[in-house]
Amino acid sequence: MTFDQILFYVFSFWFIVASLAMIFSRNAAKAVLFLILSFFSAAGIWILLEAEFLAIILILVYVGAVMVLFLFVIKMLNIDKSTLRARFTGYLPLGLIVAVIIVFEMAMVLGYNQFGLDVVVAPVKHTADYSNITILALQLYTDYIYSFELAAVLLLIAIIAAITLVHRKRINCKNQSIVDQIKVQAKDRVRLVSISSKNKENK
């Protein structure tokens, strides 16, 4: 077994363990932490596949930003477990049907007969000067430029939509204008008055 293979099995082991722990843990914050561990293991496997740009972006975007916001929301939520379990039996049949369908579909696509060296050819190792980021950029900005730009515009629209849904002018609410606060000068706030003191002599 080569060093790469040992690393692959270590990462895969922790990937599977962390994913299972994420599903089975009862504490939402711990579940998020296990999800982060599984992201890290996935990033390790991607680096072994010479896709280092994707691995770093996975950590940067998902671990560094998305999961932080997940933890943020979980800390603010007051999760009451009794209300979550209240209609458990009512939802059980429908949930079971959906779960069985999903498992069946995934088995069709991700079954053992879809993988293996006889189905997918083993990836060729590149030389040391192979740059994943250059190849990816060339693909994105030449062959897939329209889909790339479309995706960007779609995300922009989603951002604008989310902001317009939340952002509204509040009435009956005191607001601060930070621009006015910054522009304020000493003479706007402080008035120096010279008062003539009358009896200076008798202190």
Added chain:
Amino acid sequence: MTEIWQWIHELLPWFDGIVASIAIILIKAIALVMPLMLVVAYFTYAERKIIGYMQLRIGPNRVGPKGWLQPIADALKLMTKEIIFPSKANIYLFLLAPVLAIAPAITIWAVIPFDEGIYVANLDISLLYVLAIGSVGVYGIILAGWASNSKYPLLGALRSASLMVSYEIVIGFALITVVMIAGSVNLNDIVMAQKGGLLNWYFIPLFPMMIIFLISALVETNRAPFDVVEGESEIVGGTHVEYSGMAFAVFFLAEYANMIFMAVLAVILFFGGWHSPFEGISYLEAGFAWVPGIIWLLAKSSFFMFLYLWVRATLPRFRYDQIMRLSWKVFLPWTIVWIFVVALMTQFKIGPWF
């Protein structure tokens, strides 16, 4: 070098292959981390001393000559203090939090080039690695706040999480301009692209980005005037309220290691890394040719480390909403405008930078 290798090989025949490479990585890591921790220790001493002089005080001067042994005394004190666990705290996460704070703060140093060919790892994507590992550091603070099961740490952690996420975007955009000029995300190549004298350093074409980067670095490291995460006067001590002894010291180490890192990164990205400022000036270049590059790098970064302390002693704390406004309404538009400016400069080849 090869003689040393042969000598080692004769002495220890089994020292080869994976064992040797792992041992070399370990030696490199130790050679990096030990001086780093020493610098961190004496940076805290410098901080107390410099801020002391700025406020017309003397600062620590009791332990050892002129107080030079003060950091060692502090370290001994912190190590012997008891770690108190809050009774309703989540013990595992409570102990995991300082580890998650210090681990990225040290790991991030792996890609820093100190001189031509002196680094632990020469990654192709080292700038992205810096961004990715830097974004992981926030978990230490968030978990510390959440696991303490106390209200002030939680408030501090919430502030920290939102600040970090906002300012990472600003830093990311500011670094994109550097990548556009250098044409590489490898820190080594970025420094090499700034070779050839003071005028080739990137702080000239990217002056606004340099300012934005330095200010954002203050936010990312939770330093004054943006230290709302700790905010003594508002939320007692923020995320560190429930921590004592070595558990607190680890957070402290992580914060200072991050500060030093940000200073070094600023030098590498905008101030020519290990290159001498006298390059291209005939007499001065020859006169200072004997100075190794690592000295220049450290000298330049010491100035930015001093800047942290200077700013801390000078400015009052920002209000939380003003920091948020600064990020989203001031810095982000500026960075996006400057990306276009840099794109134009690259297109029309203005200046010696492209």
